Amino acid sequence: MITPAGKECHFYYQDFHRGHSAQECRLIEQNPNSEPWKPDDCQTCSVPGILLANSSPDLVLEGKISKGFMGFNRQMKLKASCSRHLIDVPEPHVGCPKCAQEKPGFQDLFGEG
Numbered sequence: 001m002i003t004p005a006g007k008e009c010h011f012y013y014q015d016f017h018r019g020h021s022a023q024e025c026r027l028i029e030q031n032p033n034s035e036p037w038k039p040d041d042c043q044t045c046s047v048p049g050i051l052l053a054n055s056s057p058d059l060v061l062e063g064k065i066s067k068g069f070m071g072f073n074r075q076m077k078l079k080a081s082c083s084r085h086l087i088d089v090p091e092p093h094v095g096c097p098k099c100a101q102e103k104p105g106f107q108d109l110f111g112e113g
Contacts, residue, residue: 004039007048011063027063035065035074045076053093058084061092 003012004023011027027047028037047061062079080092082099089096 003042003045003048005042005045005048007042009042009045009048009051011047012042025063027061028065031062031064033064035067037065038074041065041074041076046078047076050078050080050092054095056082056095056099058082058099059089059092059095 001009001012001014003009011025013022013024013026015022023039025037025041028034028041047063050059050061060081060083062081064077064079065074066077067074078092080089081087082089082096085096085098087096087098094100
């Protein structure tokens with residue numbers, strides 16, 4: 001669905017049909033330690049960009065909204081991991097380094113092998 005920030009994100013859900021008024025971020029709802037999600041949080045969220053750049057089915061994202069100083073400057077903190085190799089993914093836009101090494105032609109491109 002399209003977020004309030006105008007970006008596509010499959011974690012965002014809204015329902016305004018027939019009197020309903022529901023908006024939620026299902027990524028944040030999975031984390032009980034997060035601050036509650038607000039539609040304004042979509043403005044600075046990097047998840048839609050990550051999902052656009054990396055469509056790996058093995059990429060697992062965990063999100064948490066943290067308050068800044070005196071409740072201002074809320075920000076989304078992300079943790080990415082690979083469910084296939086069970087490692088943390090340092091750059092989720094790029095993806096899992098081990099998955100990338102397994103792709104055909106990787107050794108040819110980087111002279112490894």
